[in-house]
Amino acid sequence: MTTRKVVLKMVLSLDGFATSLDGTHDWMFEFFGDDSGEWNLRALDEAGTHAMGRRSYEIMGPHWLAAEGPIATSMNEKPKAVFSNTLERAAWGPAEIFGGDLGVAIADLKARDDDGTILVHGAPPRRRVPAHICAPRDRRRPQPLRGSR
Secondary structure, three states: OOOOEEEEOOOOOOOOOOOOOOOOOOHHHHOOOOHHHHHHHHHHHHHHOOOEEHHHHHHHHHHHHHHHOHHHHHHHHOEEEEEEOOOOOOOOOOOEEOOOOOHHHHHHHHHHHOEEEEEEEEEOOOHHOHHHOOOOOOOOOOOOOOOOO
């Protein structure tokens, strides 16, 4: 049994902005440069599975199916794990739909003898993020960022 690494791939502005109300991320592309492109390709190359929620899956699928290049190739050809209690069919494949307990689903993916990381695109809705994850350990002293871009 293996324990695969889970990596969160998320673009976030310093003031906490992640996505427009319609779920698009067009704002971020004006800030991408060579270094962010290299990091992105490296993360995609290391990925064995792309993991995402239903909404991200529905937004990204049509975009990447119509796109070309190394990022589109990774996004289209590598398996996707879609977390949803409502999605019944996954047209952008290869894909597997996981409903129910998210922790059990992630543990299942980590235990599989598959190559590469589990690259999580986006983040859970705010209402599901436990408060202790969002708040610094010591509110008087912000914690330094480590390994971020």
